[in-house]
Amino acid sequence: MSRIDQKKLRNIGISAHIDSGKTTLTERILFYTNRIHAIHDVKGKDGVGATMDFMELERERGITITSAATHCMWKDSFINIIDTPGHVDFTIEVERSLRVLDGAILVLCAVGGVQSQTLTVDRQMRRYHIPRIAFINKCDRSGANPERVIQQLKEKLNHTAVAVQIPIGLESDLQGVVDLVTMKACYFDGPNGENLRIEDIPADLMNQAAAEREKMLDAISLFSDKLTEAILEENVTEELIYDAIRKGTLSLAMTPVLVGSAYKNKGVQSLLDAVIRYLPSPEDTSYTVLDLDHDEKEVALTQSPDAPAVALAFKIEEGRYGQLTYIRTYQGKVEKGDTLYNTRSGKKFKVGRLIRMHADKMEDIDLAYSGEIVALFGVDCASGDTFTDGSMNYALSSMHVPDPVISLTVTAKDNKSQENMSKAMNRFCKEDPTFKSHVDPESNETVISGMGELHLDVYIERMKREYNVEVETGMPQVAYRETVTCKADFNYTHKKQTGGSGQYGRVAGYIEPYDEGDYHFENEITGGSIPREFIPSCDKGFQACLKRGKLIGFPITRVQVVINDGASHAVDSSDIAFQQAAIGAFREAYAKAKPIILEPVMKVVVEGPSEFQGSILATLNQRRGIISAATENGAFSVIESEVPLAEMFGYSTVLRSATQGKAEFTMEFARYKPVPQSISEELIKKLSTQRKTA
Amino acid sequence: MLKQEFILKSPIRILQKATQGGLGSGNLGVFMARPGVGKTACLVHVALDCLFKNQKVAHVGIGESVEKIQLWYSEILSDLCKTFDMKDPRKLNEEIEQNRLILSYSPVTFTVKKLAQDLKDLAEQGGVAPEVLLIDGFDFENLHSGWDTLAAFKYLATERHMEIWFSAQTESGADTNGHGKIPAPCHDVENLFSVILFLEPTGDKVHLKLLKDHDNPLNQNLPLKLNPNTFLLIDE
Numbered sequence: 001m002s003r004i005d006q007k008k009l010r011n012i013g014i015s016a017h018i019d020s021g022k023t024t025l026t027e028r029i030l031f032y033t034n035r036i037h038a039i040h041d042v043k044g045k046d047g048v049g050a051t052m053d054f055m056e057l058e059r060e061r062g063i064t065i066t067s068a069a070t071h072c073m074w075k076d077s078f079i080n081i082i083d084t085p086g087h088v089d090f091t092i093e094v095e096r097s098l099r100v101l102d103g104a105i106l107v108l109c110a111v112g113g114v115q116s117q118t119l120t121v122d123r124q125m126r127r128y129h130i131p132r133i134a135f136i137n138k139c140d141r142s143g144a145n146p147e148r149v150i151q152q153l154k155e156k157l158n159h160t161a162v163a164v165q166i167p168i169g170l171e172s173d174l175q176g177v178v179d180l181v182t183m184k185a186c187y188f189d190g191p192n193g194e195n196l197r198i199e200d201i202p203a204d205l206m207n208q209a210a211a212e213r214e215k216m217l218d219a220i221s222l223f224s225d226k227l228t229e230a231i232l233e234e235n236v237t238e239e240l241i242y243d244a245i246r247k248g249t250l251s252l253a254m255t256p257v258l259v260g261s262a263y264k265n266k267g268v269q270s271l272l273d274a275v276i277r278y279l280p281s282p283e284d285t286s287y288t289v290l291d292l293d294h295d296e297k298e299v300a301l302t303q304s305p306d307a308p309a310v311a312l313a314f315k316i317e318e319g320r321y322g323q324l325t326y327i328r329t330y331q332g333k334v335e336k337g338d339t340l341y342n343t344r345s346g347k348k349f350k351v352g353r354l355i356r357m358h359a360d361k362m363e364d365i366d367l368a369y370s371g372e373i374v375a376l377f378g379v380d381c382a383s384g385d386t387f388t389d390g391s392m393n394y395a396l397s398s399m400h401v402p403d404p405v406i407s408l409t410v411t412a413k414d415n416k417s418q419e420n421m422s423k424a425m426n427r428f429c430k431e432d433p434t435f436k437s438h439v440d441p442e443s444n445e446t447v448i449s450g451m452g453e454l455h456l457d458v459y460i461e462r463m464k465r466e467y468n469v470e471v472e473t474g475m476p477q478v479a480y481r482e483t484v485t486c487k488a489d490f491n492y493t494h495k496k497q498t499g500g501s502g503q504y505g506r507v508a509g510y511i512e513p514y515d516e517g518d519y520h521f522e523n524e525i526t527g528g529s530i531p532r533e534f535i536p537s538c539d540k541g542f543q544a545c546l547k548r549g550k551l552i553g554f555p556i557t558r559v560q561v562v563i564n565d566g567a568s569h570a571v572d573s574s575d576i577a578f579q580q581a582a583i584g585a586f587r588e589a590y591a592k593a594k595p596i597i598l599e600p601v602m603k604v605v606v607e608g609p610s611e612f613q614g615s616i617l618a619t620l621n622q623r624r625g626i627i628s629a630a631t632e633n634g635a636f637s638v639i640e641s642e643v644p645l646a647e648m649f650g651y652s653t654v655l656r657s658a659t660q661g662k663a664e665f666t667m668e669f670a671r672y673k674p675v676p677q678s679i680s681e682e683l684i685k686k687l688s689t690q691r692k693t694a
Numbered sequence: 695m696l697k698q699e700f701i702l703k704s705p706i707r708i709l710q711k712a713t714q715g716g717l718g719s720g721n722l723g724v725f726m727a728r729p730g731v732g733k734t735a736c737l738v739h740v741a742l743d744c745l746f747k748n749q750k751v752a753h754v755g756i757g758e759s760v761e762k763i764q765l766w767y768s769e770i771l772s773d774l775c776k777t778f779d780m781k782d783p784r785k786l787n788e789e790i791e792q793n794r795l796i797l798s799y800s801p802v803t804f805t806v807k808k809l810a811q812d813l814k815d816l817a818e819q820g821g822v823a824p825e826v827l828l829i830d831g832f833d834f835e836n837l838h839s840g841w842d843t844l845a846a847f848k849y850l851a852t853e854r855h856m857e858i859w860f861s862a863q864t865e866s867g868a869d870t871n872g873h874g875k876i877p878a879p880c881h882d883v884e885n886l887f888s889v890i891l892f893l894e895p896t897g898d899k900v901h902l903k904l905l906k907d908h909d910n911p912l913n914q915n916l917p918l919k920l921n922p923n924t925f926l927l928i929d930e
Contacts, residue, residue, distance in 0.1 A: 156759050515784075615819070617816060617819035617820035621819060621821045626791075626792060627795060627816065627820045629795065631798040632797075
C-alpha cells in the first residue's frame with residue numbers, strides 16, 4: 001500500500017461543550033465524504049442513532065462517552081477524525097485524543113456560545129499546542145448569535161478569533177454562508193444539503209460582508225508580508241489569504257471562525273475545506289520523545305518512513321476478539337508481521353492484525369506510515385505505552401492524568417457476577433487511567449474511583465450491559481486528606497537489643513506544613529550522626545506513614561520532614577531499624593503538629609436562565625458553596641462557585657427541580673481545603689465508631 | 695506576613711488618612727483618568743486592601759470577562775509578592791478569593807436595577823453581602839439620564855451599607871481646571887460623589903490628585919504616585 005502523502009493527511013479531533021452538536025457534525029462529515037450513506041439523528045428519532053455514538057449507552061442517553069476514531073477522504077485529502085465527549089467527567093478521553101492529534105475543530109453552539117466545558121477543552125488544546133478552527137454550530141436555533149460567540153471567544157478564551165464566513169440568515173431563516181475569502185455565497189441544496197451552489201452575495205448582505213472581509217484582512221495581514229503588500233496595492237488573491245490564515249492558525253496566533261448548522265446540513269462542506277486549508281498535516285508539526293537511556297533527554301523525531309518506528313498507544317478497547325489498541329505512529333512505519341518493543345513494560349510483541357477503524361467497523365491493512373492512526377489486535381499493553389522497533393528506548397511524554405475525586409463501594413449480587421465484575425474492572429482500568437479500582441484491605445470491599453458521579457454511573461451501567469453484572473453501590477466516598485498545621489519536633493529511638501542481633505536507630509528533626517507539594521524530605525544531618533546509607537531508609541519510613549493519617553485514616557499530604565540529628569549503632573543499625581525509627585518519629589510528631597482534615601473542593605459552574613439565578617444561588621449556598629463569580633450573558637447567567645465535593649452528591653437532581661430542568665452544571669476539582677470544625681469532629685467520630693464495630 | 699505589611703504600608707492607608715478616613719459606607723468614589731493610566735489598578739488596590747482586612751468585596755466588570763478581572767488581581771498580587779519578597783502568591787490568591795466576588799455584565803444590558811437585584815439575590819440566596827463594590831467600565835460618556843443613574847447607585851450604596859468605587863475615563867487632554875475642578879465626564883454629577891481622584895501621568899510616574907474629599911478642604915500634599923510599569927501605588 002502506498003504511503004499517504006503527509007501533506008494531505010489531517011489528524012483532527014472535534015471538541016466542545018456538551019450538546020454543541022459534535023456527533024451530529026461528525027455524522028454529516030462522514031456522509032458528505034461518502035463514508036456512510038444515511039444520516040441518523042443523535043437522539044434516535046428514527047431509532048438508529050448517529051454512526052459515531054456506537055455504544056448503546058451513548059445512543060440511549062444521547063451523550064458521547066468513548067472517543068471513537070474514524071477516517072474519511074475529502075477531495076484528495078485523508079482525514080482521521082476522533083469524536084470526543086464534552087462532559088467534564090470524560091476529560092481523559094479528550095486529553096488522550098489531543099495528545100495524538102495535529103489539529104482540532106472547536107464546536108460552539110450559536111446560542112450558548114462559550115460554555116464551561118468549552119473552557120476546559122480549550123485549556124486542553126493549549127496544553128498540547130493544538131491549532132484549531134472554530135465552528136459556530138446550530139445557527140438555525142432561536143437565539144443564535146454568531147457575533148456574540150466570536151466576542152466570547154475573544155474575551156473568555158483570549159482567542160484572536162477571525163470570522164472567515166458570515167451566515168446568510170439566522171434561526172429558521174438560515175440559508176447558507178458567505179465566504180469572505182472568495183466573496184461568494186454558498187448554498188447547500190438537496191435533501192441532505194449535499195449539493196453546493198455558489199452564487200453572488202445577496203445585495204442586502206454586501207455591506208456587511210465587505211466590512212467583515214476588511215476586518216478579516218486586517219487581522220490576518222499580520223501573518224503575511226506579501227498579503228500586506230497586496231492589500232496596499234489592491235491586488236489581494238485568494239491564495240494569499242488562505243496562506244496567511246493557515247500561517248496564523250498553525251502558529252496558534254489566531255482561530256478562524258466558520259458558521260453553519262450540522263443538523264440543517266449547512267456549512268459542513270466549507271468546514272471540511274477549512275480543515276484541509278488551515279489545519280496542520282503531520283509535516284507541519286514537530287514531535288519529540290524522551291530518551292530513557294539518557295536521562296530522559298528530548299530527542300526530535302523525523303517524518304522519514306525509513307527511520308526507526310515510534311508509536312504511541314492512546315486508546316485501549318476490549319472487544320469480543322480481544323484487546324484493540326489504537327496507536328498513532330510518529331516516525332517510521334509499522335507493518336503487519338513486524339516486531340515492536342514496549343518501552344514501558346520492556347516486552348516485545350509481533351504485529352498480528354493491523355486495522356484502520358471506523359467507529360466500530362474494522363478494515364484490515366498491511367502497513368501504516370508515520371502520521372497515521374491505526375489499531376492493533378491482541379497486544380497486551382496499557383494506554384500511554386510507547387512502541388519502538390527495539391533499537392531505542394524512547395517514551396513519548398506521559399499524558400496528563402487528573403487524580404480521581406470520588407469513589408464508591410461496589411458489591412456484586414452473586415458469585416458469578418463477582419467474577420465478571422473483576423473482568424470488567426480490569427478492562428475499564430486499562431482503557432481509562434482516571435477510572436481506578438481496588439479492594440479496601442480493611443473492609444474487603446471493592447472500591448471504584450473516578451472523575452464524577454456520571455463517570456462512575458456509566459461504568460456501573462456498562463458492567464450491567466456488557467458483563468451482565470448487577471452491583472449494589474455504597475455511599476460515595478470523598479477522597480479526604482490530612483495535613484499538619486504547625487511545626488512539631490521528634491526525637492525517637494527505635495531499639496530492640498535483648499540479646500542476639502538487635503535493631504537500633506535514632507532520628508531527630510521536625511515536621512511542618514509544606515505548601516509546594518504533597519511531601520518533601522530534607523536531610524540536614526551533619527557530622528554523620530546518621531550514616532548516609534540509612535538516610536533513604538528514614539525517608540522510606542516517613543513516606544510509609546503518609547498512607548494513613550491518624551485522624552480518619554486518609555492519606556497525609558502537604559508535609560515536610562526534616563532530619564537534623566540522630567544516632568546509630570555499629571552493629572544493630574540497619575535499614576529496617578531506621579525505617580522503624582522514622583515511623584515512630586513521625587507518629588510522635590504528627591499528633592503535636594495539630595493535624596486537620598482536608599476535603600476536595602470542586603469548581604462548580606452553573607448555567608441557567610437569569611430568572612432562576614436566585615434559585616441557583618440558593619442551591620449552592622445550601623451546600624457550603626462560595627460564590628466566586630457571576631456573568632450575565634444575555635438571558636443566561638453563569639455562576640461560578642467552589643463547593644465541597646461532599647456536598648455535591650445528587651446535585652443534578654436538585655438543580656433540575658430548582659430550575660425546571662433549564663440549568664446545567666459542570667464540576668471539576670479545584671483544590672483541597674480544611675473541613676469546618678463541626679464536620680471534622682463528625683468524621684473523626686464516624687471513623688472511631690467504624691473501628692469499634694469492625 | 696504580606697497581608698500585615700500591606701495593610702500597614704499600603705498607600706491606600708495614606709489615601710484614607712488624606713480623605714478623612716476613607717470613602718465610608720453609603721458613599722460613592724471615583725478614579726478618573728485617560729485610558730491605560732491605571733484606573734483599574736487603583737480599584738484592585740482598594741479591593742486588596744479590603745480583602746486583606748477580611749472584608750467582602752464585589753468587583754463588577756461591565757464589558758469585561760471574569761477571567762480578565764481575575765488576571766488583574768493575580769498580576770498585581772504577583773507584583774506585590776515580589777515587592778514584599780514573598781515566594782508563592784497562590785496561597786494568598788486562594789485566601790482573597792474567599793471574600794471576593796466578580797460580577798460580569800454586558801454593557802448593552804447592564805442596569806443599576808439589575809445589579810441591585812443580583813446583589814439582593816446574592817445576599818439572600820447566596821449568603822454573600824459585599825461591603826465594598828467596585829464598578830469598572832461604567833460608561834459615563836453615554837449616560838442619558840446621568841443624575842438619575844448615579845442617584846440610583848447612591849441609593850444602592852446606602853441601602854446595602856456599601857461603599858462604591860468607580861473608574862471613569864476622561865478625554866485626552868482633560869485637566870482639572872476646565873469645569874471648575876472636576877473634569878468631564880463626572881463634572882455634571884460631582885455632587886453625588888464623596889471622593890474624586892484624578893490620575894495624571896507626569897514624567898515617569900502617575901500622580902494621584904485628590905479633587906474632592908467629602909465636603910472637606912482638600913489635602914494638597916497627597917503624596918500618592920503610581921508606578922506606570924507595575925501599576926503599583928508607591929508611597930513616597
